[in-house]
Amino acid sequence: MSRNFFIDFDGTITEQDVVFTMIKTFCREGWQEINGRWERGEISTEQCAQKTFNLMSAGREDILNLASAIKIDPYFPEFLRLCRQNKENVVILSDGYDLIIAHILKKAGIELPFYANRLLVEGNRFSIACTHHNKDCGRCGTCKTGLLHRLKEKNSRTVFVGDGYSDTCVAREADIILAKEPLLGYCLNNDIPALPINNFSDVIKLLPEL
Numbered sequence: 001m002s003r004n005f006f007i008d009f010d011g012t013i014t015e016q017d018v019v020f021t022m023i024k025t026f027c028r029e030g031w032q033e034i035n036g037r038w039e040r041g042e043i044s045t046e047q048c049a050q051k052t053f054n055l056m057s058a059g060r061e062d063i064l065n066l067a068s069a070i071k072i073d074p075y076f077p078e079f080l081r082l083c084r085q086n087k088e089n090v091v092i093l094s095d096g097y098d099l100i101i102a103h104i105l106k107k108a109g110i111e112l113p114f115y116a117n118r119l120l121v122e123g124n125r126f127s128i129a130c131t132h133h134n135k136d137c138g139r140c141g142t143c144k145t146g147l148l149h150r151l152k153e154k155n156s157r158t159v160f161v162g163d164g165y166s167d168t169c170v171a172r173e174a175d176i177i178l179a180k181e182p183l184l185g186y187c188l189n190n191d192i193p194a195l196p197i198n199n200f201s202d203v204i205k206l207l208p209e210l
Helices: 018-026 031-039 045-053 060-068 076-085 098-108 144-151 183-189 200-209
Strands: 003-007 089-097 114-122 125-129 157-162 176-179
Touching: 003 144, 018 031, 018 060, 018 089, 018 098, 031 045, 045 125, 060 098, 060 114, 076 089, 076 200, 089 098, 089 144, 098 114, 144 157, 176 183, 176 200
Parallel strands: 003 089, 003 157, 089 114, 157 176
Antiparallel strands: 114 125
């Protein structure tokens, strides 16, 4: 059976959570409470972003300069090579921002399809456009569950690799979950089978078993 790999970006493909790093770097005090409300599911990604942007002092070049310093997992290119060798699909599903993802992938010389929120920049003002939103749920800006079901090939096994709060819904839908914390803890606490990983070196080792 063929495999479709759906992979989170921030903190999974990258060594750091880029959005969290951006917020810590450019936001005034108050973002912690907003982020906590999002983690608890009290506000949506879109609401969290707009409230956070009101505390942010930066421009487009500031964001791109920060993104340029972010490193991807050193084992990810090898994982990608193996998937392409086996003609298996790899797609990025992110509740982060397209501008940042495109910049980091280009810098790393990686071409991959990705689905994410749009980051709109006008001078020093930022806004979010949730083009892959699930209006019936409303929590995430990018509905990874909906995208997984729409993009997976028929009669294929879906493998999701992730780490964060925006991955909890899709974790219930994929056939196999490879998880870092805090997603791993969520899966264990909710009886969702998941295999623990630290990086893509672990993913590569698990490939023969998936």
